[in-house]
Amino acid sequence: MPLVEMERAGYSVENRFLVQGLDLSISPGEIVTLVGPNGSGKSTTAKLLLGLLRPTEGKVVRAADLRIGYVPQKLAIDPNLPLPVSRFMRLTKPLSRRQAIAALEETGVSHLIDAQMRGLSGGEMQRVLIARALSMKPQLLVLDEPAQGVDMAGAVAIYDLIAAARRRLGCGVLLVSHDLHLVMAQTDRVLCLNGHICCEGTPEAVSEMPEYRALFSGKAPRGLAVYRHQHDHQHLADGRVLHSDGTITDTCDPHECSHHHHSHDTLRNQVSSSDAR
Numbered sequence: 066m067p068l069v070e071m072e073r074a075g076y077s078v079e080n081r082f083l084v085q086g087l088d089l090s091i092s093p094g095e096i097v098t099l100v101g102p103n104g105s106g107k108s109t110t111a112k113l114l115l116g117l118l119r120p121t122e123g124k125v126v127r128a129a130d131l132r133i134g135y136v137p138q139k140l141a142i143d144p145n146l147p148l149p150v151s152r153f154m155r156l157t158k159p160l161s162r163r164q165a166i167a168a169l170e171e172t173g174v175s176h177l178i179d180a181q182m183r184g185l186s187g188g189e190m191q192r193v194l195i196a197r198a199l200s201m202k203p204q205l206l207v208l209d210e211p212a213q214g215v216d217m218a219g220a221v222a223i224y225d226l227i228a229a230a231r232r233r234l235g236c237g238v239l240l241v242s243h244d245l246h247l248v249m250a251q252t253d254r255v256l257c258l259n260g261h262i263c264c265e266g267t268p269e270a271v272s273e274m275p276e277y278r279a280l281f282s283g284k285a286p287r288g289l290a291v292y293r294h295q296h297d298h299q300h301l302a303d304g305r306v307l308h309s310d311g312t313i314t315d316t317c318d319p320h321e322c323s324h325h326h327h328s329h330d331t332l333r334n335q336v337s338s339s340d341a342r
């Protein structure tokens with residue numbers, strides 16, 4: 066049984082369709098990624114799935130009593146208001162301090178529990194938002210550009226976190242992203258959006274589809290399989306490194322720490338080769 070299913074769903078404002086003819090479903094345990102250029106309707110599609118918008122045509126059906134965790138693209142809070150992380154974590158759900166710390170631990174930012182939201186870095190903010198979404202113990206996790214404002218190594222770490230949450234909770238995940246090459250490696254199914262679904266399939270298949278390449282003017286990197294690297298350690302938000310045996314060190318051994326550097330180098334090669342094409 067899918068967690069959520071869209072059938073020929075569309076959404077229009079003043080007779081203009083923002084998205085149309087969407088057929089899409091998300092099942093427990095799968096990561097579905099929506100990619101598309103600015104204004105292609107990714108956030109609108111996410112909001113239709115969540116029930117924040119009602120389709121003006123077609124239908125969207127969610128499983129009964131579905132627990133949803135949502136990381137919005139933009140936070141509707143006044144950035145000037147003082148708001149500690151501890152209070153932000155309790156805004157949508159009553160959580161004890163211990164529960165809030167446990168949720169923040171999952172994303173490596175429990176040390177920020179008493180920090181002010183307005184003082185957080187881009188990466189810290191995203192980790193707090195993901196922790197709040199995970200505290201719902203969601204069956205469906207919807208993340209709208211969860212790696213925005215985060216550098217590439219930070220983005221890889223965030224996508225790893227999401228993949229780990231999917232394994233642990235068995236939840237379905239909808240990811241909205243611009244980071245095609247990074248995000249796609251963690252994803253089971255990719256949908257390319259441009260007001261409608263242009264093409265869909267596995268990351269490897271989609272990366273070679275002409276519709277996908279046209280959508281990004283041929284600038285999308287190829288050969289995504291190289292990003293399916295094995296992780297033997299995780300980079301914590303405070304810069305330290307958590308190894309698979311549970312030890313924490315200040316830096317990773319350069320011989321052991323292949324994945325991020327590998328990703329950087331490979332990406333650089335691929336971007337330059339696709340630019341040259």
Ligand SMILES: Nc1ncnc2c1ncn2[C@@H]1O[C@H](COP(=O)(O)OP(=O)(O)OP(=O)(O)O)[C@@H](O)[C@H]1O
Binds near residue numbers: 078083104107108110
């Ligand atoms: N309430 C609204 N009224 C009118 N137009 C809207 C409304 N919401 C969104 N739009 C328009 O619909 C289109 C799709 O917006 P949407 O935010 O879904 O795109 P997106 O793919 O998420 O974009 P981005 O990558 O820039 O975040 C845009 O052209 C946007 O300006």
